[in-house]
Amino acid sequence: MRKAHRGTRLTSNRKTRSVDTTLLIAFSQFVIIVLLLSGVSAEYQSNKYMQDWITQNVWPVGYLLNGYLASTLVGVAIGAAVLLVQRWKSTGDLGKE
Secondary structure, eight states, X not given: OXXXXXXXXXXXXXXXXXXXXXXXXXXXXXHHHHHHHHHHHHHHHHOHHHHHHHHHHXXXXXXXXXXXXHHHHHHHHHHHHHHHHHHHXXXXXXXXX
């Protein structure tokens, strides 16, 4: 009966690690997208030709590139990173088997 309990715990640990890995990959993708958006936003703000072109051809994109969205997403990414670190610290047996 004790072996069945250990097997269940091992399966639970594997699922937890799988979820943590998936969460880490998704968070990494989010950070990369935010960094790219921040770079394009900075270029948009400093490039008058780009501003004029976007205003003439795809004006709604100008609202996304004005700097507010990128800075908000950077703040969300920092907050999510803090929460991820706290979650990993709270699960003390993450690396133990």
